[in-house]
Amino acid sequence: MRIEEADKNFVVDSKIDKPDIVWLSPKDDPMSIHGLWNPKETTDCYLRMPKETADAVNDGIGYLNTHTSGGRIRFKTNSPYIALKAVMPENGTRSHMARTGQSGFDLYRLIEGKTKYYNTFIPHSAGVEAVVDTDGVMRTYTIHMPLYDSVNEVYIGLAENAELLPADPYTYEKPVLYYGSSITQGGCASRPGTSYTALIAQKYDTDFINLGFSGRARGEQNMAEYLASLDVSIFVCDYDHNAPNPEHLRATHEPLYRTYRAKNPDTPIIFVTRTDCHLPCTEERKQIIRETYEKALAEGDKNVYFIDGSTIFDCEFGDNCTVDRIHPTDFGFVRMATCIGEKVGELLEKTR
Numbered sequence: 001m002r003i004e005e006a007d008k009n010f011v012v013d014s015k016i017d018k019p020d021i022v023w024l025s026p027k028d029d030p031m032s033i034h035g036l037w038n039p040k041e042t043t044d045c046y047l048r049m050p051k052e053t054a055d056a057v058n059d060g061i062g063y064l065n066t067h068t069s070g071g072r073i074r075f076k077t078n079s080p081y082i083a084l085k086a087v088m089p090e091n092g093t094r095s096h097m098a099r100t101g102q103s104g105f106d107l108y109r110l111i112e113g114k115t116k117y118y119n120t121f122i123p124h125s126a127g128v129e130a131v132v133d134t135d136g137v138m139r140t141y142t143i144h145m146p147l148y149d150s151v152n153e154v155y156i157g158l159a160e161n162a163e164l165l166p167a168d169p170y171t172y173e174k175p176v177l178y179y180g181s182s183i184t185q186g187g188c189a190s191r192p193g194t195s196y197t198a199l200i201a202q203k204y205d206t207d208f209i210n211l212g213f214s215g216r217a218r219g220e221q222n223m224a225e226y227l228a229s230l231d232v233s234i235f236v237c238d239y240d241h242n243a244p245n246p247e248h249l250r251a252t253h254e255p256l257y258r259t260y261r262a263k264n265p266d267t268p269i270i271f272v273t274r275t276d277c278h279l280p281c282t283e284e285r286k287q288i289i290r291e292t293y294e295k296a297l298a299e300g301d302k303n304v305y306f307i308d309g310s311t312i313f314d315c316e317f318g319d320n321c322t323v324d325r326i327h328p329t330d331f332g333f334v335r336m337a338t339c340i341g342e343k344v345g346e347l348l349e350k351t352r
Contacts, residue, residue, distance in 0.1 A: 015129075016083050016085075016129060016130070016131045016157065018081060018083065018131060018157065018159070020159050020160040020161070021083060021157045021158070021159065021160070022157065022158055022159070022160045023083075023085070023155045023156070023157050024155065024156050024157070024158065024164070025154075025155060025156075026039075026073040026075075026154060026155075026156055027039065027040045029166075030075065030076075030164060030165055030166040031073060031074065031075040031156065031164075031166075032073075032074045032075070032166065032167060033046075033071065033072070033073055033074075034071070034072045034073075034074060034175075034207050034208075035048075035070035035071045035072050035145075035175070035207070035208060035209055035210060036048055036068065036070070036071045036145075037049050037050055038050075039071075044152065045066050045089075045150050045151060045152045046066070046068050046071060046145070046150075046151050046152075046154075047065050047066060048065050048067070048068070048069070048070065048071075048209075048210070048211060049065055049211065049226060051065065053222070053226050056222055057216075057220050057222055057223045057226075058216055058218065058220065059216075060213065060214075060215060060216035061213055061216050061223075064185070064213045064214055064216060065213075066150040067146070067147065067148055067149060067150060067185065068145035068146050068147075068149070068150070068151050069145075069146070069147045069148070069185045069186050069192070069195070069210045069212060070145075070178075070197060070198075070208060070209060070210025070211075070212075071144075071145035071151075072142050072143060072144055072145065073142070073143040073145070073154070073156065074140065074141065074142050074143075074167035075140070075141060075156070075164060075165070075166070075167050076138065076139065076140045076141070076164070076165040076166060076167050076168065077138065077139070077141065077158055077162050077163060077164050077165070078136055078137060078138040078139075078162055078163050079134065079136070079158040079159045079162035079164075080133065080134055080135075080136040080159055080162070081131050081132060081133045081134060081157075081158075081159060082107060082131070082132050082134060082141065082156065082157070082158065083129075083130065083131035083132075083156070083157030083158075084105055084121045084128055084129075084130055084131075084143065084154065084155070084156060084157065085127070085128065085129045085154070085155045085157070086105065086121075086127050086128040086129075086151055086153065086154040086155075087127055087151070087152040087153040087154075088103060088123070088127045088128065088146070088149050088150060088151055088152065089150055089152055090103075090149050090150050094148065094187075094188075096188055096323050096324055096327070097148065097187055097188040097189075097323075097327075098188070098189075098190040098191070099122075099123055100120055100122055100123070100190060100191050101146075101147050101148070101186065101188065101189045101190050101191050101192060101194070101195075102123075102146060102147060102148040102149055103123040103128070103146045103148070103149040104120050104121060104122055104123050104128070104146060104191060104192065105120070105121040105128060105143050105144065105145060105146065105154075105192065106119075106120050106121075106143065106144040106191050106192045106193035107119045107120065107121065107132055107141060107142075107143055108141065108142045108143075108144065108193060108202065109134075109139045109140065109141050109142075110139055110140040110141075110142075110168060111139070113205075115142060115201075115202040115205065117191075117193055118132070118134075118141075119132040120191055121143075123146075123149075131157065138163065138165075140167045140168040141167070142167070143156075144191075144192035144193045144198055145192060146192060147185060147186030147187070147189060147192050147195060148185070148186065148187065148214070170205050170206055170207045171204070171205035171206065172204065172205065172206035172207065172233060172348050172351065173207055174207070174231065174232060174233040174351070175206070175207035175208045175209045175232050175233065176197075176200070176201070176206055176207070176208040176209070176232060176233055176234045176236065176344060176348075177208070177209045177211065177227065177230055177232040177234065177235045177236065178197050178208065178209065178210050178211060178212060178236045178238060179211045179212070179217060179223075179227055179235070179236070179237055179238065179239055180211075180212045180213075180217050180236075180237075180238030180239045180240075180241065180242070180272075181212060181213070181214065181215070181217050181238070181239060181240075181241035181242040181274075182212065182213075182214035182215060182241070182242075182327060183196075183212065183238075183241060183275070183326075183327060183328060183336075184196075184197065184210065184211075184212025184213075184217070184238050184239075185210065185212030185213060185214050186198075186210070186212065187214060187327045188323050188324075188327040188328065188329070189328070189330060189333055190329075190330050191330075194330045194333055194334075195210070195333055196328070196333045196334075196336035196337040196340065196341075197210050197212075199333060199334065199337035199341065200337050200340065200341040200344050200345075203337070203341055203345065204341070204344065204345050204348055206233070206344075206348060209230065209232065211227070212238075213242070215242060216242060217239040217241075217242040218239065218242055218243060218244070218248065218252065219239055219243065219248075219249075219252030219253060219255075219256045220252070221255065221256075221259065223256075224255065224256040224259040224260060225259060227256075227260055228259055228260045228262070228263040228264060229263070232267065233267070233268075233347075233348065233351055234267065234268045234269075234270065234344060234347050234348070235260060235264070235267055235268070235269045235270070236270045236272060236340065236344070237256070237257070237260075237269060237270065237271050237272065238272040238309075240272070240273050240274040240285055240286075240289060240309070241274045241276070241326075243285070245281070246281050246284045246285050246288060249285055249288050249289070250288045253288055253289060253292050254291075254292045254295070257269065257271075257292050257296065257304075261296075261301065266303065267303070268303045268304075268305065268347045269296075269303065269304050269305070270304075270305045270306075270307060270340070270343055270344070270347075271289050271290075271292065271293050271304065271305065271306050271307070272307045272309050272340060273285065273286045273289050273290075273307070273308055273309040273310060274309050274310070275309040275310065275312050275313055275321075275328075275332075275336070276310075276325070276326055278325065279326075282310060286308065286309075286310065289306070290306060293305075293306040305343055305347075307339065307340060307343065311339075312335050312336055312339045312340075313332060313335055315335060317331070318335075320332075321335055
């Protein structure tokens, strides 16, 4: 017996039986796409940064650049249902990450000024093809795109006679920028909406850009220059996990800060150290990042901030914050969103 036979709640329905459905591209107005690079002009697959730039950084960034972590589709509608079809060439499985987080799409809706989770478009073997019934009330919807998968094409299905309007604008329209490791990318969140970057965005109603690259965020100079070229409200620098050793971190961390600050003299920068206090050299690496922070303060930079990542999982049930002693569970991501988000929220409020 298969689990789907025993429990119908495990059936992944890939049949969309809506006779009045109209399929729309999110690249067309009035829908909007956030968190991705030049999405309305991209032809092959959605990207997080320019292909030529990503390919030049290191051998993994070009591949991971096609993963749509942080990508969101937004619109406002009173359609009694929302359907989604996606063409996804990879659509594989990872042994310690839920497929809904890797390849699924999350549907959130705005209710009384708060963004709330509503449902998930669950992937199947050939991509995603699913429909979610709604209450038919005119609402702003946000669809979070997959954390660890490429998306060649995606279409949104609405009822033929439904109204379609632009989404209500974010409270903070200038995005928060995150640069970091697999954890920043979202591994191993159970859904795209439960990565720590997405949780912070939901709480503070802010746009964001996720440049987390699994195993490949190493603070290279050309990456630093690209980060510095982006117009953002806050820069969260969280790549400690991917620096191969303390020597590499020391050689890149302060130069990345100086490259970024030279082009962005007023943008707040939050330095975050890794959460894995049990790993070798954690204290040494933390001190390297603290030195960048303290040197910046001593030189008169009053817009830098330091978060000790090793304290984030120091809480009741903190031993349940990861799936493998490194990558967070959803509980671990809530802890990260709480600790890092507190500073992000404080800084966003200053920009009002």
